[in-house]
Amino acid sequence: METRTVAVNQYILAEKKRRAVEQRDNFTQQNTFVVNLVSSPGAGKTSLLQATARFWKDQFRVAVLVGDLATDRDAERLRPYVPVEQLTTGGACHLELSLVQQGLSRLPRQTYDFLFIENIGNLVCPASHDLGEHIRVVFLSTTEGDDKPGKYPKMFRTSQALVITKSDLLPYVPFSVEAAIADARLIQPEIHPVLTSATKDEGIKDWCRYLENAREATLRAASQTGAG
């Protein structure tokens, strides 16, 4: 009985992984680079997406899927800038691929260069769910403390980039940018750090260039292997 339960769980996990890989391949074939944004509540994901959309203006076609337990407050903040769909989990602590796919079907039908998935504000649960993204980016605000990577290791281990937000507050908080990056690199040595402030428009260019380069590298690799 226990053996059978384990086998079924393994099957479900493998099937979920297969669907995420398939979705990622679909995105790649459409030249859509998909970024899964994860963080604590209030780390500044929505504000940085607003700044990103302003920086790129008409340079790239961008869409956003916004996850929340309840309310559409973040979606409303983004609607003036980009096509956006709200994903409401009704209490669940992370987004699932199926919910992302429902949101995709409601977005205006066109080709996007970038799709951002703003996950639930939670440094734990979203770490275990592949949404078909190309990269996962963990946000850490300077007000949360530089000790967080080691305390939430799975989230930092499974992320390719670390966006440190609210750099404008550095003079007022006990936060060492170097210590935070060093702590994250103990867990994920290749994590790419970017220091930003959405309110002061600091680091937005670095962040956007990083995304543009990551997109190009992904599409180039796909075309070389014939997957694109």
Next chain:
Amino acid sequence: METRTVAVNQYILAEKKRRAVEQRDNFTQQNTFVVNLVSSPGAGKTSLLQATARFWKDQFRVAVLVGDLATDRDAERLRPYVPVEQLTTGGACHLELSLVQQGLSRLPRQTYDFLFIENIGNLVCPASHDLGEHIRVVFLSTTEGDDKPGKYPKMFRTSQALVITKSDLLPYVPFSVEAAIADARLIQPEIHPVLTSATKDEGIKDWCRYLENAREATLRAASQTGAG
């Protein structure tokens, strides 16, 4: 099959509730007032506990159980002030009563006036787990934004007090204390708000007086009903 699964789940939930109620009665009989602290990562639970221990000095016997996914960083910060035990969930997004009871058995054997349970930094999962506490207190830092109560409604609905932390940063962030309290009261009209700054020692006296009054009221009610 489905009916049986639902029935078993209902039984497990009822059994968990029964154990939490029993644990709460035990605490009450020992005159130990138990406070479950919940918040986002980095909202300032540990810093406020340090300030609380300093304020009370030898006035009350205090102990702390600190939950984390990994590391004992918070426990180390509290050890100079009070008896503290680390609860490591190994990745789980919330504390369970059984883990709390294991921590209790490792604390120095004496009577405590206050026991604080510092939950995992997470505004979602801990809302669904009764740890046998007398009150649940949700912390919200001024840097997280005043829109959080509506976005994480279950956590605010199940809390008796709202501690707004980092009031020293109010001049630098777009946060309205009134708006945050109003948003929380839409969900939980009786929530008790306290504005604090651990670094500037603001509101610590209000917070401690609130806890002292809540403890007295609980013990008085228990003695009147004969439960104490």
